[in-house]
Amino acid sequence: MADVRSLRVGFSPRLDGISARHVTTLVELTVELPPIVVQRSSLRVVDGMHRLRAARVRGDRQLPVVYFDGSDADAFVAAVQLNLEHGLPLSARDRLAAAKRILASHPQWSDRRIAAVCGVAAKTVAGLRRRSLDTGHHQDVRIGRDGRRHPVSTEEGRRLAEAIVRREPDASLREVARRSGISVGTAFDVRRKALGGGACVPAGQKAPAPPLAELAAVSSPDGLPATDQELAANIRLQLERLRQDPALRYTDHGKALLRLLTGTLAFISQSSNTAGNVPAHCHESLRVVAQACAGGWYQFSQMLPEERRRHRTVGR
Incomplete structure (x- = not known):
């Protein structure tokens, strides 16, 4: 509990201030309201004016x-989140x-992270960042919603990965990715192009994200580049192995995972036709959800420890 007289005006994101009508509604309520959030160091209200x-x-x-321990900038972020x-x-x-205020106080945050906090589109934050004259808003590395540091451009990471691949061709993809600060999928793309004689970083362009088929082929037994048909065959083979595994096919969790995998791959095979039939007003929402699903599957793949490959002896 806190003395009402000791609490101070705080970090409200409401430009028009307090709504008298809403205050009247709260006064007339007979139910107990949630506790207000207060910055401990200053007794300024974070949420609950x-x-x-x-x-x-x-x-x-x-x-x-409920007391909040943190800086004024973090208190404002909390105020926005709680009010949403x-x-x-x-x-x-x-x-x-x-969004403008948080971009100024947390320029190291990604556009998507700021957008999620403020309830706006990521492209809106990106536009604010582009129009900003503050060079601190434009950084090479940003912190995403997952709390991890992500490069805005993978150009430098791809160059480093290329050097590692050429110097240590037997290094695993996860090792290359870890040492160069890029994703496993990007490391796969770099190795494929390095061994194939292609340019790992197109001149004047940011490296594109690898296709889903390439990400799926990262766990192929030999780790070597493959054609699209070989990639598809490898995916079918891996899925069939999972379907035949008793640890999956005879458990509830395993069955659910197999259904998700099968449904996802079936959808991917017809995604082009599906995208062409989606109404225009649904595009933005579907894009957000689809990207979240793709990111979720990739994070799931990163949670699985890499199985150590066994080298077979020829002529054994």
């Missing part, structure tokens, strides 16, 4: 609080202003 005003109107002397989750909705103008 309307509840605080309602308490003062009722003449309450104390309020239940409950209570009076933030206006589009509020959310855009919040």
Whole structure:
């Protein structure tokens, strides 16, 4: 509990301030309201200004609080997140202003991370970043929603990976990726082009993300580049092995995983036709969901320890 008189105006993202109508609604409620969030060091309100005003109107002397320990910049981020989750909705103008402020205080965050906090589109944050004159907003590495550091451009990482592949051709893809700061899929693309004599980093271009088929082939037994037909055959072979594995086919979790894998691959095979039949107004939402699904599958693949390859002796 905290003394109502000790609490101070805080970090509200609402440009128009407190809504008198919403305060009146809260005053008339008979149910117990959630505790307000207060920055411990300053006693400034992070979330709950309307509840605080309602308490003062009722003449309450104390309020239940939850303390927030963090900087002013982090307190504002928390205020935006909490206001998006409950209570009076933030206006589009509020959310855009919040995105500008968080971009200024957390330029190292990725566009998607800031967008998720503020409830705006990632391309909106990207536009704000491009128009900003502050060079601190434009960094080579950004921190994503997963808390990891991601390069804005993989050009330098691809060059480093190419050097590792040429110097140590037997190094695993995960080792190459770890040492060069790129994804396993990008490491696969670099090795394929390095061994095939192609350019690992196209001149004047950012390296494109590898196709899903290439990501799926990363775990192929020999790790060597393959044709599209070989990639498809390898995927079918690996899926069939999983289907025949008793640890999967006879357990509930295993059956669910097999259904997800089979459904995903079936969808990918007809995704071009499906995309052509999607109404235009659904494109943005589907893009967000599809990218989240793809990212989720990739993160799942990274959680699986790499099995040590056994070298077979010829003529044994």
